[in-house]
Amino acid sequence: MSSLVKIRSERDQMSAVERRIADFILENAQLLRDYSSQQLANALGISQSSVVKFTQKLGFKGYPDLKYSVGEAIARADNGDAGEIATDLRGGETELRANELWRRKSEAEEETRLINAPKTLQAVADAIAAAGCKGKVFMIGLGDDDIYARSFALRLSLLGIPSVHNFDAPRMAASVSAAGAGDVLLVFSEHGSHQALCKIGRFFRERRGLLISVTRHTSNPLRALADLALLVSAHDDRPYIQPVLYQSALQHLLDRVFVQLCEGDEQRHVQLLANLERVQQALEP
Known part of the structure; x- marks a missing residue:
């Protein structure tokens, strides 16, 4: 299960501080590799322990594990983007939008599947x-x-x-x-x-x-x-x-x-x- 999908699916059940962390990661996933847990905490104006508790609540051993998992998710997404670019060159912008919508629907369906036991x-x-x-x-x-x-x-x-x-x-x-x-x-x-x-x-x-x-x-x-x-x-x-x-x-x-x-x-x-x-x-x- 993608760490980004997990964060997105759990977001609505998080506390206000946890949602701030989740939103930052979802919006700045590409930058997370350059942030330590302390730097992330400083950027959000919260304590480092809040970041650590957030990662553990998601099932990771610690912040480094979360950062590694997010990096893997980005790499998989980048591979998908390359395929979309090729499609765009062959089929035009409409096809690219269709592929993006299909992906977003798939993500929503996956998130929904995960939260319904x-x-x-x-x-x-x-x-x-x-x-x-x-x-x-x-x-x-x-x-x-x-x-x-x-x-x-x-x-x-x-x-x-x-x-x-x-x-x-x-x-x-x-x-x-x-x-x-x-x-x-x-x-x-x-x-x-x-x-x-x-x-x-x-x-x-x-x-x-x-x-x-x-x-x-x-x-x-x-x-x-x-x-x-x-x-x-x-x-x-x-x-x-x-x-x-x-x-x-x-x-x-x-x-x-x-x-x-x-x-x-x-x-x-x-x-x-x-x-x-x-x-x-x-x-x-």
């Missing part, structure tokens, strides 16, 4: 599967988040797992009044701070249902309330790129849950094939 994804898949057999799966997202809630609800229906999907908070509040133990509610909220969704989540938990949040990898009210949390890590300084990365990483995360549901039960797999065939027949002229 396999046992968490398995627990989410198991909860949805159990609710599909003996209970109900509720699903809500507002605005752009509804796109993914709606799409995931459709995928679940293909597996024979019906869901109660809604994009209207008051109606969902009424729907979850019928929830009970064993039911599952997935709440899609990028920033996890929408008050109406948090209220619905609390109401659902009062009904003894299991709440699953799908948010950014930040400390937020919805994530704190959830029994299980799916997290998305996607960062970019460009305001038009960051949402693209978030959407790509989120879709990849949901794909992983869907695949686990498909492969976790032969009956669901058979149901999927049968439903796909029915859909195809319905689309034929």
Whole structure:
């Protein structure tokens, strides 16, 4: 795992001092080889011990190990850049931009994969599967988040797992009044701070249902309330790129849950094939 990817993926969970160190390294990775831990501390106006603790928290033995790892990451990136330059000469600037976007999406997906433990994804898949057999799966997202809630609800229906999907908070509040133990509610909220969704989540938990949040990898009210949390890590300084990365990483995360549901039960797999065939027949002229 690249040290730079690890720093970027962990940044949102760091303290203010740790974020300053992380941002400096991410923005000045090429210069890090010329900095001792004391020089880095002086540049940021912090103590040397803060730098050492930062490196150890990331799993490195010390600052020299971190510096070496960052150097390796830069070397790998430089090799990739050389390939991009050759592509640029052959295919033009548009192709170069496409390659850069693909790389940034890949990084976001990798960061998201690293912060969602396999046992968490398995627990989410198991909860949805159990609710599909003996209970109900509720699903809500507002605005752009509804796109993914709606799409995931459709995928679940293909597996024979019906869901109660809604994009209207008051109606969902009424729907979850019928929830009970064993039911599952997935709440899609990028920033996890929408008050109406948090209220619905609390109401659902009062009904003894299991709440699953799908948010950014930040400390937020919805994530704190959830029994299980799916997290998305996607960062970019460009305001038009960051949402693209978030959407790509989120879709990849949901794909992983869907695949686990498909492969976790032969009956669901058979149901999927049968439903796909029915859909195809319905689309034929």
